[in-house]
Amino acid sequence: MAPGSGTHSYALNSWVQSLAIQRLHPILRDAINHFKLPRDGNIRVADFGCSSGANTLTFANIISIGFFANGASEIQYFFNDLSTNDFNTLFQQMPPLNVRFGGNDNSFDVNSLPLKSGFGRSTKKAERKIDTRIYYAAAVPGSFYERLFPSSSLHLVLSTNSLHWIPHLPEVVQNKASIAYNKGQTFINAQNPKALEACGEVFQENFQKFLVHRAIELAPGGLLVLLFRGRWTNLPTLEIVDEPPHRCMDFGMEAWEASWDDLIFEGLINAELRDSFNIPIYHASMEDVRMAIDKTNVFVIQKLELLKQAISTEMSKEVQNSLFENPNLYGDLMSNAMRATFGELVEVHIGLELANIFFQRLKENFVIRVPKTNDAFNKVSGEFLIVLVSK
Numbered sequence: 001m002a003p004g005s006g007t008h009s010y011a012l013n014s015w016v017q018s019l020a021i022q023r024l025h026p027i028l029r030d031a032i033n034h035f036k037l038p039r040d041g042n043i044r045v046a047d048f049g050c051s052s053g054a055n056t057l058t059f060a061n062i063i064s065i066g067f068f069a070n071g072a073s074e075i076q077y078f079f080n081d082l083s084t085n086d087f088n089t090l091f092q093q094m095p096p097l098n099v100r101f102g103g104n105d106n107s108f109d110v111n112s113l114p115l116k117s118g119f120g121r122s123t124k125k126a127e128r129k130i131d132t133r134i135y136y137a138a139a140v141p142g143s144f145y146e147r148l149f150p151s152s153s154l155h156l157v158l159s160t161n162s163l164h165w166i167p168h169l170p171e172v173v174q175n176k177a178s179i180a181y182n183k184g185q186t187f188i189n190a191q192n193p194k195a196l197e198a199c200g201e202v203f204q205e206n207f208q209k210f211l212v213h214r215a216i217e218l219a220p221g222g223l224l225v226l227l228f229r230g231r232w233t234n235l236p237t238l239e240i241v242d243e244p245p246h247r248c249m250d251f252g253m254e255a256w257e258a259s260w261d262d263l264i265f266e267g268l269i270n271a272e273l274r275d276s277f278n279i280p281i282y283h284a285s286m287e288d289v290r291m292a293i294d295k296t297n298v299f300v301i302q303k304l305e306l307l308k309q310a311i312s313t314e315m316s317k318e319v320q321n322s323l324f325e326n327p328n329l330y331g332d333l334m335s336n337a338m339r340a341t342f343g344e345l346v347e348v349h350i351g352l353e354l355a356n357i358f359f360q361r362l363k364e365n366f367v368i369r370v371p372k373t374n375d376a377f378n379k380v381s382g383e384f385l386i387v388l389v390s391k
């Protein structure tokens with residue numbers, strides 16, 4: 001994710017992810033209200049794939065307030081991401097610690113949670129900003145596909161918008177001689193079912209590892225709450241019953257792939273340079289996720305849902321209207337959001353100068369695709385919302 005807090009940073013451009021996270025608030029509130037506290041009242045929470053944006057800190061506040069309202073004594077919050085993550089920006093954004101919140105201070109009303117709401121269906125109450133930190137914070141760099149914590153040391157594990165990132169691309173997807181070579185596109189998409197299948201195997205192996213490691217790290221009865229991108233169809237193609245096959249998983253990827261086509265058409269890059277670039281993201285199906293949970297057999301399912309994309313269900317009507325009526329603003333917001341997430345990968349592959357042109361084309365491709373209704377956002381991809389309890 002783009003570091004820092006500048007124009008293209010993840011910190012400033014993670015509103016799409018923030019819409020998705022808002023869905024978790026009521027679920028977490030409920031889960032925390034019913035959580036059986038350990039004897040000493042001390043709670044340890046870990047957020048896997050935290051990045052460096054405000055989403056993560058808002059989330060930490062919400063969860064901590066919930067646990068205090070439920071009688072927790074102290075909260076230790078761990079922020080995990082790859083060691084290349086911009087932990088500095090994350091920790092610099094944190095307000096100072098206020099230990100007064102420990103013990104029996106239950107004066108905070110869990111229903112007044114400070115939701116970050118720029119684009120969502122906000123209420124005035126929800127916009128209140130918290131300028132104090134009520135949890136002890138620590139960074140834990142490393143891949144979440146590995147062990148990261150001692151046994152039975154955590155009570156709540158979270159991961160939002162991260163588990164669709166697979167740790168590596170399969171060799172066949174990058175091998176020109178293979179039928180799984182991901183020619184003609186940069187996301188793992190409908191064009192090539194074999195590439196999708198190969199990435200599905202990497203996802204399966206690693207998602208199982210994630211589950212097994214977290215089951216060991218969680219105390220008995222601990223909770224695992226996950227939110228990540230998935231797809232509606234179990235087929236290795238992106239056909240949906242009664243609909244023609246889609247080239248792309250979603251609206252954003254369509255504009256994205258069209259922008260690569262533009263660069264090739266303009267003679268700025270050749271097709272081979274595009275074909276050798278792949279984004280290591282896999283949209284799992286319900287079958288993939290169920291298989292991993294069943295095979296590992298370390299968690300009980302409390303909730304397992306695939307939902308429509310939050311961008312189509314959680315965006316406020318005012319924001320939708322102002323975006324759809326203002327293609328330029330829409331183009332800027334969408335292209336900046338994608339740059340914040342994937343920009344670094346593009347810059348490494350084609351260099352900064354071409355990357356700037358690419359993201360200008362991306363903006364233009366969003367401008368000409370501005371949707372008429374928010375339902376246009378729903379295609380093949382959706383969002384998994386999963387709550388598991390450790391056995």
Ligand SMILES: C[S@@+](CC[C@H](N)C(=O)[O-])C[C@H]1O[C@@H](n2cnc3c(N)ncnc32)[C@H](O)[C@@H]1O
Binds near residue numbers: 050080
């Ligand atoms: C889109 S960001 C999500 C950030 C935040 N959780 C949110 O919802 O806004 C995805 C994050 O997952 C991290 N990530 C991807 N693979 C990872 C891995 N194997 N281990 C730890 N973090 C990983 C990325 O570095 C990135 O910061």
